[in-house]
Every structure is written in structure tokens, then in C-alpha cells.
Amino acid sequence: MTTWRRHPGIRTGDQLSLGERAADKMRNSMGSWAFVFISLAFLACWMLVNRNTGFDPYPFILLNLLLSCVAALQGAILLIAARRSDQISSELAQHDYETDCKSEELLTALQADFEQLTVQHAAQSRQLAEILTLLDTRQRENPAG
Numbered sequence: 001m002t003t004w005r006r007h008p009g010i011r012t013g014d015q016l017s018l019g020e021r022a023a024d025k026m027r028n029s030m031g032s033w034a035f036v037f038i039s040l041a042f043l044a045c046w047m048l049v050n051r052n053t054g055f056d057p058y059p060f061i062l063l064n065l066l067l068s069c070v071a072a073l074q075g076a077i078l079l080i081a082a083r084r085s086d087q088i089s090s091e092l093a094q095h096d097y098e099t100d101c102k103s104e105e106l107l108t109a110l111q112a113d114f115e116q117l118t119v120q121h122a123a124q125s126r127q128l129a130e131i132l133t134l135l136d137t138r139q140r141e142n143p144a145g
Contacts, residue, residue, distance in 0.1 A: 012039070020087075021083040023081050023083075024084060026080070026081060027084065027085070028064075030074065030077060030078075030081075043063070046063055047060065047063075100110070
């Protein structure tokens with residue numbers, strides 16, 4: 001299972017249209033090893049059943065017609081699946097962009113706060129130095145204190 005299904009920036013379930021759900025299912029089924037093995041098993045069974053005496057004997061003209069139709073449909077299905085994958089990538093990129101914008105705002109606010117704290121720290125350090133200088137001066141003037 002792909003991890004983008006749990007990504008907060010990707011629409012899932014009822015948020016998707018019927019076509020989007022169908023494209024996802026087709027992509028996940030036709031782009032799998034299970035589909036390849038089932039197809040190979042189907043072809044092997046067809047050839048075994050129709051060796052010389054079946055309803056489609058060698059050179060399997062009906063099978064060739066069937067495979068040509070499947071190939072034509074698969075081309076369209078792959079284009080639909082590719083477009084859906086592009087849409088998912090676009091949604092991920094949009095989510096990343098929005099997250100980056102929020103992070104930039106947060107970092108700008110933190111930088112301003114840090115600069116303010118730096119100014120306050122410098123002012124307090126100066127005040128502390130003045131107080132220590134004043135105390136040191138008083139102790140020198142009144143050593144018995």
C-alpha cells in the first residue's frame with residue numbers, strides 16, 4: 001500500500017469522483033504482478049485448450065484479436081492512470097507549498113521575537129553592568145560598609 005493514501009494533503013474515499021476511484025483501482029490492478037501472472041495463466045490456458053482442435057486453433061486468431069483490444073484499452077487506461085498520478089502529485093505539491101508558507105510565517109514571527117529578546121537582553125545586560133559599576137563604586141567609597 002502506498003503511503004500517500006494516508007497523507008493529509010490527498011483526497012481519498014468519498015472525496016474522490018467515481019472516475020478518480022476507478023482510475024486508482026485500474027492503476028493498482030493493472031500495474032501489479034498479480035495482473036501479469038493472471039494474464040500469463042489465461043494465455044497458457046487458452047493455448048492449451050485450443051492447441052489444434054479447440055474453437056480457436058493455432059495461430060490463435062481470436063486470441064490475437066482479444067489481445068489487440070486489451071492493448072488498445074490498456075493504452076487509454078494507462079493515460080487515465082498517469083493523469084490521476086499527476087493529479088495526486090499536484091495535490092501533494094500544493095500541500096507542501098501551503099505547509100512551507102505556514103512554516104515561513106512561523107519562522108518570521110520567531111525571528112522577530114528572537115530579535116526583540118536580543119534587544120531586551122542587551123538592555124538588561126547594560127543595566128546590570130551599570131548596577132554592578134555603581135555597587136563597585138560605592139564599595140570603594142565606603143570600604144567599611
